[in-house]
Amino acid sequence: MRPGTRRVLGWVLRAAVSALVLAAVAVAVGGQALRDGTAVLSPGPVLLAVALGLGFRALAAARWLVVARALGAPLGPLQAWAEYLRSELLNQVLPGAVLGDVDRARRHGKDVGLLPAARAVALERVVGHAVLVLAVVVVLLRRPDLLGAADGADGRTVAVLVVAGAVAVLVGVLLWQPWRRTGGARGLPPALVPALLAAAGLSVGVLACAVTLFVVAARATGTVAPLGDVVPAVLVVLVLAGVPLTVAGWGAREAGAALCFAAVGLPAAAGVSAAVGFGLLSAVAALPGLVPLLLPRLPSPAGTQPAGAAAIT
Known part of the structure; x- marks a missing residue:
């Protein structure tokens, strides 16, 4: 099968999965919950979404920049921001929500080599996912009662913790694997450890933007529950939405969201409406990516590799 045909088939299959799951959700909670999600398409939420989206991409681009530079893959701030805007727009419309990142690595690789560029993109995304998983584990361990409000929720709590633990192990493997052929930890460039710490701090800001956007969607669709109930549910939803089996998490x-909102004692329909609103606002927030998509690519800055980078290139 040709690569182009395979990509089209993958998009069609993921779109079909999204459509089937949305149809099942509509049957379970009512189609009105899906329609209520469109309430976010008003000036206030849309403007907040654009502002949060720009902040989200700026923080994520900074995360990519510090990791890339530590790996000896020069990257300029403006280039990083433009390329991240472009990749997030592509992730919204292409299957699996990762092809924008693949494209970002490919484009950066034209200047620094594909392997260092791919490692930088993979590592900065892994750090972001690790922070999200850690946040979910901490919240569930500190507030297990939040998932005990619905029948059978205790079992779901255990399942979520098991899945989170498995993902955490996978993250550790991903962090280790790229360096195994370079002599293990001794092959790590000295600049990488502080870069990863900085990337983790920036990931907290990225996560805060995403959670805030979901809360904006929840409020716009009528959820008035305390943030102490909404935020833990939102964090778990963000983990589930990251599974690359649908188009942009739809x-x-x-x-x-239906399951998580019900688990914390909120209406499942309210969770669905908030999730639909979040999806729409996320698409709106990605629209500034049209600018770098249409403009020529900015080249990476010239410069020497930082100390220790030669060990992994």
Whole structure:
């Protein structure tokens, strides 16, 4: 099968999965919950979404920049921001929500080599996911009662913790694997450890922007519950929405929101409406990516590799 045909088939299959799951959600909670999600398309939420989206991408681009530079893959601030805007727009419309990142690595690789560029993109995304998983684990361990409000929620709590633990192990493997052929930890460039710490701090800001956007969607669609109930549910939903089996998280996000909102004692329909609103606002927030998509690519800055980078290039 040709690569182009395979990509089209993958998009069609993921779109079908999204449509089927959304249909199942509509049957379970009512189609009105999906329609209520469109309430976010008003000036206030849209402007907040654009502002949060720009902040989200700026922080994420800074995370990519510090990791890339530590790996000996020069990257300028403006280039990083423009390329991140572009990749996030592509992630919204292409299957799996990762092809924008693949494209970002490919484009950066034209200047620094594909392997260092791919490692930088993979590592900065892994750090972001690790922070999200850690946040979910901490919240559930500190507030297990929040998932004990619905029947059977205790079992779901255990399941979520098991899945989170498995993901945490996978993150550790991903962090280790790229360096195994370079002599293990001794092959790590000295600049990488502080870069990863900085990336983790920036990831907290990225996560805060995403959670805030979901809360904006929840408020715009009528959820007035305390943040102490909403935020833990939102964090779990964000983990579920990241499963690359749908298009831009559609379907998985709404099904997860229905379960998570019910688990903390909120209406499942309210979770679906908030998730639909979040999806729409996320698409709006990605629209500034049209600018770098249409403009020529900015080249990476010239410069020497930082100390220790030669060990992994």
